[in-house]
Amino acid sequence: MQNEIVFATLAIITIVSAIIMISAHRPIDSALSFIVTLISVAALFGLMNATFLFVVQIIIYAGAILSLILFIIMFLNIKDENLPDEKYKNRWLLATSLILTPFCAILINLILRSDIALEGATAKNFGTIQDVGLTLFSKWVLPFELVSILLLVALIGAVMLSKRGE
Amino acid sequence: MNVLTLLLLGPLVSAVLIFLIIFLFSKVHQSVYTFLALLGPGVSAFLALFVSYYSYFEKEVFSSHLFTWLHIGDFVVEAALKADALSAFMILFVAPVSFLIHIYATGYMDGQRSYGRFFAYFNIFVFFMLLLVLADNPIIMFIGWEGVGLTSYALIGFYYEEIKNTYAGNKAFILNRIGDFGFLSALMLLFLEIGSGGFDFEHIFYNLVQIDSGMLSLIAFLLFVGAMGKSAQIPLFVWLPDAMAGPTPVSALIHAATMVTAGVYMVARFAPLYNLTPDISIFIAYVGALSALFAAVVATREYDIKKILAYSTMSQLGFMFMALGVGAYSTALFHMFAHAFFKALLFMAAGAIIAAFHHKQDIRELRGIQAPVLFVMMYIATLTITAIPPFSAFFSKDAIMSALYASGHVEIFFLAFVASLLTAFYMFRMVFVLFFTREKKSAQKSGASMIYPMAVLTLLSIFAGLLNFPEIFAGELNISHWLGLAEQSHKVPHATEIILMGVNTLFIAGVIFYTYKKYAYTDAIEKENETSVIANKFYVDAFYHQTVVRTLQAFSLFFDKTISKSLIDDSINAMAFAYYKIGKIFAHAENGNVRFYALYILVGVVSGFIYLYFLLGDVV
Amino acid sequence: MMLKAYMILSIILFSIGVVGLISRRNIIVIYMSIELMLNAVNLSFVAISADLGESSAQVISLIIIAITASEAALFMSLFVILFRNKASLDANLFDMLGDKK
Numbered sequence: 070m071q072n073e074i075v076f077a078t079l080a081i082i083t084i085v086s087a088i089i090m091i092s093a094h095r096p097i098d099s100a101l102s103f104i105v106t107l108i109s110v111a112a113l114f115g116l117m118n119a120t121f122l123f124v125v126q127i128i129i130y131a132g133a134i135l136s137l138i139l140f141i142i143m144f145l146n147i148k149d150e151n152l153p154d155e156k157y158k159n160r161w162l163l164a165t166s167l168i169l170t171p172f173c174a175i176l177i178n179l180i181l182r183s184d185i186a187l188e189g190a191t192a193k194n195f196g197t198i199q200d201v202g203l204t205l206f207s208k209w210v211l212p213f214e215l216v217s218i219l220l221l222v223a224l225i226g227a228v229m230l231s232k233r234g235e
Numbered sequence: 236m237n238v239l240t241l242l243l244l245g246p247l248v249s250a251v252l253i254f255l256i257i258f259l260f261s262k263v264h265q266s267v268y269t270f271l272a273l274l275g276p277g278v279s280a281f282l283a284l285f286v287s288y289y290s291y292f293e294k295e296v297f298s299s300h301l302f303t304w305l306h307i308g309d310f311v312v313e314a315a316l317k318a319d320a321l322s323a324f325m326i327l328f329v330a331p332v333s334f335l336i337h338i339y340a341t342g343y344m345d346g347q348r349s350y351g352r353f354f355a356y357f358n359i360f361v362f363f364m365l366l367l368v369l370a371d372n373p374i375i376m377f378i379g380w381e382g383v384g385l386t387s388y389a390l391i392g393f394y395y396e397e398i399k400n401t402y403a404g405n406k407a408f409i410l411n412r413i414g415d416f417g418f419l420s421a422l423m424l425l426f427l428e429i430g431s432g433g434f435d436f437e438h439i440f441y442n443l444v445q446i447d448s449g450m451l452s453l454i455a456f457l458l459f460v461g462a463m464g465k466s467a468q469i470p471l472f473v474w475l476p477d478a479m480a481g482p483t484p485v486s487a488l489i490h491a492a493t494m495v496t497a498g499v500y501m502v503a504r505f506a507p508l509y510n511l512t513p514d515i516s517i518f519i520a521y522v523g524a525l526s527a528l529f530a531a532v533v534a535t536r537e538y539d540i541k542k543i544l545a546y547s548t549m550s551q552l553g554f555m556f557m558a559l560g561v562g563a564y565s566t567a568l569f570h571m572f573a574h575a576f577f578k579a580l581l582f583m584a585a586g587a588i589i590a591a592f593h594h595k596q597d598i599r600e601l602r603g604i605q606a607p608v609l610f611v612m613m614y615i616a617t618l619t620i621t622a623i624p625p626f627s628a629f630f631s632k633d634a635i636m637s638a639l640y641a642s643g644h645v646e647i648f649f650l651a652f653v654a655s656l657l658t659a660f661y662m663f664r665m666v667f668v669l670f671f672t673r674e675k676k677s678a679q680k681s682g683a684s685m686i687y688p689m690a691v692l693t694l695l696s697i698f699a700g701l702l703n704f705p706e707i708f709a710g711e712l713n714i715s716h717w718l719g720l721a722e723q724s725h726k727v728p729h730a731t732e733i734i735l736m737g738v739n740t741l742f743i744a745g746v747i748f749y750t751y752k753k754y755a756y757t758d759a760i761e762k763e764n765e766t767s768v769i770a771n772k773f774y775v776d777a778f779y780h781q782t783v784v785r786t787l788q789a790f791s792l793f794f795d796k797t798i799s800k801s802l803i804d805d806s807i808n809a810m811a812f813a814y815y816k817i818g819k820i821f822a823h824a825e826n827g828n829v830r831f832y833a834l835y836i837l838v839g840v841v842s843g844f845i846y847l848y849f850l851l852g853d854v855v
Numbered sequence: 856m857m858l859k860a861y862m863i864l865s866i867i868l869f870s871i872g873v874v875g876l877i878s879r880r881n882i883i884v885i886y887m888s889i890e891l892m893l894n895a896v897n898l899s900f901v902a903i904s905a906d907l908g909e910s911s912a913q914v915i916s917l918i919i920i921a922i923t924a925s926e927a928a929l930f931m932s933l934f935v936i937l938f939r940n941k942a943s944l945d946a947n948l949f950d951m952l953g954d955k956k
Contacts, residue, residue, distance in 0.1 A: 076857060080864045087868055087891055091875030096883040096944070103887045110868075110894050113861070117905040122897075122913055129920055134890070134927045141931050142883065145938050153880040153945030161878030165834070166870075172841045173870045175848045180862045185906075195908055204910040205917065216921045223925030230932040827950030830885070834877045 075116060083109045092162060094155070096147065100138050107131045119196035239299035239316040242282040242326070243365050246333075249275030250358035257351045265350055269341050272354035276334040276361050283330030290323035291717055297323075298371065309431060317371035317435075320718045324568060325368035325500055328575045332492045333361045335688035339583050340484035342684035343590060353393060353482065360386035364493050368500060372435040373422050376501075380418065380465070383494045384411045390485040391478045400480040407474035414464015414471055418501075421457035424450065440507040448512070455508055455515040458501065459522075466498030466552045468526040473776050475549055479541040483586030486541055491548050491578040496571045499555045503564045506720050510562065517644070520560025524650035527553025529773070531657035535664065536769040538760075539596045540585045543665050547620065548578055550654060554635055557651055563638035564722050565715040569703045570631035572714070576699055577619040577628060580692040584613040587681045587689070588669070598665055599760055603672035608686060610670050612693050617666050619696045621659040621743055624736075627700035633736050634705060640735060641727045652739070659743045663750040664760075671755035705732075861902035868895035880946045882937065886930050893923055 086105035093099045111126035145151075155161075194200045205213055249271050256263055256271075289295040297318040305312040318326065337357065344353050360383060367379025385408075392404030426434065428450060429442040443451070462468070467475035478490050489495075502509060502519065509516050527550045534546035551574050558567035587609050592601055619626035622633065632655065639648040703714040715722070727735075753759050768774070824835070868891060875888030897916040904912030934944075941948050 073857065076860060080860070083864065084867055084871070087871045090891065091871060091879060091884060091888055093884075096881060099881075099884050099887055103891070106868075106891065107894065110898055113864075113898060114901055117861070117901055119901045119905060119913055122901055122916055125917065125920055126897075129924060130890075130894070134924065137927055137931055138883065138887070141934055145934065147938075147944065151938070151943050153943065153947065155880050158878065158880075162874060165837075165874045165878045168838060168841055169870050169873060171845055173866055175844060176866050177863050179848075180859055180866070185858055185862075195905065195910070196913065200910045201913050201917065205914045208911060209914045209918070212918055216918050219922060220925045223928045227928040227932040230929070231935050828947055829949075830877055830880070830946055837873060837877060 072116065076113070079109045079112050079116065083113070092158070094158075095149075095152065096142050097139070100135060100142060103138075104131055104135050107135065117196070121196055121198045121201045123196075237297075237299040238282055238286060239297050239318055239369060240301065242279050242286065242330070243299075243316060243362065243369060245278040245282075246275035246358040246361035246365070250355045250362065253351050253355040253358065257355065263351070265346070268351040268354055272341065272358060273334070273337055275358050276330065276337045279326075279361065279365065280330040280334035283326040286318050287323045287327035290318060290320055291713075294320075296320075304374075310434075312372065312374050312434065314375055315371040315435070316366075316369040316375075318369060321500075321504060321568075321720070322368050324572070324714065324718060326365060328572050329364055329368060329493050330361070332575050332579055332692075333364070333488060335691055336484050336488040336492070336579060336583070339487070339586075339685050339688040340482075342682040343484050343586055344482065345682065345684075349393070353390075356386050356389050356393070357484070357488070360390065360489060360494070364497075367497055373425070373439070374434065376504075377418065377422060380461070380497065380501075381415065383489070383497060384408065384415065384465070387411075387478070387485075387489050387494055390489060391481040393481050393485065403474075403477040403480040407478050410471050410474040411464045414461045414498075417457040417460025417464070419461075421454045421461065424454050424457070428454075436504070443508060443511060451508070452512045452515055455505070455512040456518070458505055458508070459515065459519055462498030462501050462556075463522065464498075465501075466495050466556070467549045468498070468522050468552065468556060469529060470775075472526060472530070472549055473779060476542045476545045476772075479539070479545050483541065483582060483589060486545070487579045487582030487586065490545065491582050492575040495548060495552060496555075496575065499552065499559065499567055499571050502556070502559045503568055503720065506564050506722075509559070516560045516562060518560070520557045520639075520642075520644065520647050523553040523556025523558075523560055524647045524654070525553070526550070527557065527654040528650050528657070529553075531654045531661065532769055533772045534661040535657060536763065536767065537661070538598055540589065540598050540601065540665065540669075541582070541596055543598070543661060544578070544581050544585060547581075547658065547662065550658060551578065551620070553654065554632065554651065557647060558635045558638055561638055561642035561644065561647070562722055563635065563642075564720040565703075565718045566631065566634040566638050568718065569714050570628070570635055572702070573619070573627040573631045573696070573699050576692050577616045577626075577696040580612060580616040580689055580696055581620070583685070583689050583692065584609050584616065587685050590685075591679045591681060592676075598668050601669055602760075603674050603676050604669060605675050605677045606681070609681065612689050613669075614666060615693050616696055617662045620662055621747070622655060622739070623743065624740060625700065626697055627695075629740075630700040630703060630705060633732075633739065634703070636739060637727050637732045637735055640731070652742075655739070656742055656746050659746040660750050663747050664754050667751060667754040668760045671751075673756055858902055858906045862899055865895045865899035865902070868892075868898065882934065882944050882946050882949075885946060886934075889926075890923060893919055 083106050086102045086109065089102040090099045090106060093102060107126065107130045111123050111131065114120075114126055115123040252271050253268060256267065286297055290297070297316075299316040301314040301316065303311060304314045337354070340353070340357065344350055347353070363379045363382030363386060365379075367376055367383060370376035370379055388404045388408040391407050392401040394400050425439065428446045429439060432438050432442045446454070460471075464471045475490060475495070479486050481490075509519075530546040530548075530550035530553065534543050534550065537543045537546060551570070555567040555570050555574075558564075558570065588601060588604060588606065589596055591606065591609075592604065595601055615626070619628045622629045636648065636651060636655070639651055771777070824831070872888045872890075872892030872895060875891065876885055879885055879888065897919055900912040900916045900919075904910060904916075937949065938944065
């Protein structure tokens, strides 16, 4: 019961902050509410005993990426006139939501009707660094190594892109 | 290398080399072309004499298998040549006359633009003509048949700068097409009937008896339609006078000596077929008689020197068809043989006159020319064509007359008799108007390359008759024995034949005298009425124009304006316009903004999702 | 475990991300919408993983986070270039894919 209450609270926080994120006019507002979303998602990870991912989410997302975004926003020194003039923002949001409603409804309907909830017994060391680490380095070595190459490519690409054109 | 292959390919190689030189080098000395142009036909002429010699004396049949063209199941078409007696006889005059006219043409075309192109076409023509006469099956023969038509078209429109000549070429080509349609249909029918038993001439004639008589008559008739087109017989003759738009050597070679005789050759080649269909044969004789008479009548009021000769060609071809129609095949071929020489000679003399007189062709303007050599040659040729003894055509035409008489078709004999008298009239009219005048004009001298071939042809015109000396003069009818065609012999008693000859010659002499009185040293020619029915060629051209051409034109206009434009074009344009409009609309959607593309994807995914949900809703 | 609840939450977050991606013109918000969608997917992965007691799904989430990090690096440099060129964050200005009108 306790879990359900915590979950409901976190879910509401997540959704509300996500909505604020996509509807805020200024990017700094969006970014700040996105931090709230990310942290509550991290809390949801924690609620599921996925402790390692909880940590990673906090450190990489809320820590590194979001601070990068905030840094860029500051760095670019965005003024109001630089922002797009989104006169029909609310209409767009409404229209897209309407388009997406059936999609959502159908998916939720399907999930409610399905019998995916196995309620299986959670292993003792589930979500620990040991557990995730063992799986990562036994089953998923190749993708892991590929990700390192991807990071390298992104690094070089970022450097090349931000270089001032000669 | 096989003799026949070499004989056939000589002119082709020449033509290809000339074409290559034209395409590869811009400036080449004329003598290069001359050498190449004479090489191929020269080799052919020599080999043709060789082949004919062996065919005549040793009864040898040459054949050459080039390659297998088609091999579909049981159906085999071989590209094969065969020089049996008939083919050997044909090449005996086709190749040497071609060679002589080539020599003549080097003089006639001297210094003209497109010298090389002319000889390339000319050599290709010789190649196709040889292919036509040497073919061992009708399909190869048809290739040669089409090929000579094509080169004839190219050469009639040789001076293409003047649109009139191109039209003349078109006319010849289109009318020949009608004939070719007949020929081709006949071949198809023949193939349907007996194609399975082999399709070379030997097998075809062997299997002819399997065809029922109605179909056989149809085939024979359609074949003759082809001959009508190629040999300019009524009703498909109107192209021949217009074909004189080409250079004179072309007229001499193609439209007098060789190509137009292809129809005669073809009927003679299919002699076993025509022997089985007497009705069609008589029909051929009638067509020939009418053509001979018609052409002779028209020629009496013609002023263009080349057109007179063109009509006389048509008339002489009519004589040949008459002989073919009554089954006297070798007689017809003999006349064709003699005709090749004297008609080529007439054309070459005419060409020499035209060339010497600044390319004027009207005999009224050419009056009084001073060219003794040309005069002698032309006079001899004219005597030959009017069948004065002892020139060659006397024997051939007389043989035709007696065959007609003996066949019992008096009306045909009578028509032929009138036509031959008219022949004397219009030919001597031309000669007298040209040469027998009080005032004289001097002419440029013709070159040696033009005179010598003409001299050779003059001798041949005189002496070619010896080859088929009739029995009444203790001759042996050598050509008839050589060819050995399945003839229907109509023997007349010697006395009758001599009477016929005598009466004929007497009448002709009378006509010549009358003509002399009328045209020599008088200005009767100037007073002739140019608006008469005859001078307008019986309005045949106008009639064709009004009926066939106009009707087709109206049809074409209808199809062009209504069907093509309104129905097809407009509907296609409307479709295109609709696509354009729809494209415009979608171009707005395609605005380059990735956000919008994501939206479209989203709409698509959601609709797919909904569809799948309701489709599979029951299953889940 | 409330797997269904987690899944539904994941769907809702994902949809919010899609809505943001399509309807906003501010490229920074668009970027964050993409991140939100990835996070929603991560959430569902982790929920399934927890439900099955199998840690492979967590590893995939981990890899997704790593990919997100590299994506972030590229996005940031793109922001810098785009802003430098047009002095605006309007996504509608960057329509080089279409016909020039």
